[in-house]
Amino acid sequence: xxxxxxxxxxxxxxxxxxxxxxxxxxxxxxxxxxxxxxxxxxxxxxxxxxxxxxxxxxxxxxxxxxxxxxxxxxxxxxxxxxxxxxxxxxxxxxxxxxxxxxxxxxxxxxxxxxxxxxxxxxxxxxxxxxxxxxxxxxxxxxxxxxxxxxxxxxxxxxxxxxxxxxxxxxxxxxxxxxxxxxxxxxxxxxxxxxxxxxxxxxxxxxxxxxxxxxxxxxxxxxxxxxxxxxxxxxxxx
Numbered sequence: 249x250x251x252x253x254x255x256x257x258x259x260x261x262x263x264x265x266x267x268x269x270x271x272x273x274x275x276x277x278x279x280x281x282x283x284x285x286x287x288x289x290x291x292x293x294x295x296x297x298x299x300x301x302x303x304x305x306x307x308x309x310x311x312x313x314x315x316x317x318x319x320x321x322x323x324x325x326x327x328x329x330x331x332x333x334x335x336x337x338x339x340x341x342x343x344x345x346x347x348x349x350x351x352x353x354x355x356x357x358x359x360x361x362x363x364x365x366x367x368x369x370x371x372x373x374x375x376x377x378x379x380x381x382x383x384x385x386x387x388x389x390x391x392x393x394x395x396x397x398x399x400x401x402x403x404x405x406x407x408x409x410x411x412x413x414x415x416x417x418x419x420x421x422x423x424x425x426x427x428x429x430x431x432x433x434x435x436x437x438x439x440x441x442x443x444x445x446x447x448x449x450x451x452x453x454x455x456x457x458x459x460x461x462x463x464x465x466x467x468x469x470x471x472x473x474x475x476x477x478x479x480x481x482x483x484x485x
Contacts, residue, residue: 292419294418294452294453294456295359295362295363295452295453296415296440296442296450296451296452296456297355297358297359297362297400297450297451297452298442298448298449298450298451299355299448299449299450299451300445300447300448300449301351301402301447301448301449302447304446304447305446305447307347307348307351307447308404308405308446308447310344311344311345311348311404311472312404312405312470313344314342314344314345315335315379315381315404315470318335318339318379319333319335319379319381322335322336325337325378327391328388328389328390328391328459329380329382329386329387329388330386330387330388330389331382331383331385331386331387332380332381332382332383332386333379333380333381334378334379334380335378335379335380336378337376337377337378338376338377338378339377339378339379339472340374340376340377340474345377345472348402348472349374349377351449352374352377352400352402352449352474352476353372353374355449355451356372356374356398356451356476357372359398359451360372360397360398368481369480369481370478370479370480370481371478371479371481372397372398372476372477372478372479373476373477373479374474374475374476374477375396375474375475375476375477376474376475377472377473377474377475378472378473378474379470379471379472379473380460380469380470380471380472380473381468381469381470382410382411382460382463382468382469382471383463383468383469384463384464384465384466384467385462385463385464386462386463386469387411387459387460387461387462387463388459388460389459390414390416390457390458390459391457391458391459392454392455392456392457392458393454393455393475394454395454395477396454396475396476396477397453397454397475397476397477397478398451398452398453398454398475398476399451399452399453399454399456399473399474399475399476400449400450400451400452400473400474400476401413401444401449401450401471401472401473401474402448402449402450402471402472402473402474403444403445403446403447403448403449403470403471404446404470404471404472405446405467405468405469405470406444406445406446406448406469406471407465407467407468407469408465409463409464409465410444410463410464410465410467410468410469411444411460411461411462411463411464411469412441412442412443412444412460412461413441413442413444413450413458413459413460413461414439414440414441414442414458414459414460414461415439415440415441415442415452415456415457415458416438416439416456416457416458416459417437417438417439418455418456418457422436422438423438441461444471454475454476
């Protein structure tokens with residue numbers, strides 16, 4: 249075993265350091281190092297965007313009315329859904345969803361700008377939009393959205409305990425990181441749970457694995473999911 253230079257001095261500082269650092273993890277009673285953390289450069293970040301729509305109550309009414317009629321006439325499509333009802337993926341062509349599609353498009357443009365998307369070489373368009381109705385016990389298994397650029401969900405009706413979205417760490421090799429870390433260290437989480445609520449729009453890269461927890465309530469949970477595609481621009485000479 250090779251000892252890191254300076255560790256003896258670090259251990260002595262550790263032993264003499266105060267123990268009043270404000271954390272609630274099981275390691276809270278460990279002494280605080282006198283050294284300060286060395287800030288790293290972060291590569292391969294995973295972006296996730298959220299936007300709360302303030303006018304969602306008005307926006308959702310015609311959408312929910314349209315979904316009632318669609319569910320009564322169209323059978324469920326089988327995708328990631330385990331139970332529940334999954335609509336066809338062409339709802340972005342339905343008039344009742346047009347105002348929401350305009351909002352989704354604006355948010356997607358802002359996300360693409362954050363990703364430094366090159367708009368001289370391509371544009372963005374809604375590729376697909378569909379509805380999910382999860383009743384008691386229904387959920388969505390972990391999955392990705394292939395052949396798309398951005399994906400996301402918009403939450404229409406989310407009763408308490410009806411299931412949050414879970415996003416998995418995309419770096420599979422991080423399972424080897426089995427070293428002792430503080431239990432409240434966010435950088436080492438393997439899974440992130442976003443608390444869903446009415447009117448919340450969430451967007452992320454389509455390659456990011458995600459799923460929906462089981463609905464543990466006695467009510468129905470309604471949401472919409474969508475994909476954003478890249479439309480190539482034809483360069484004229």
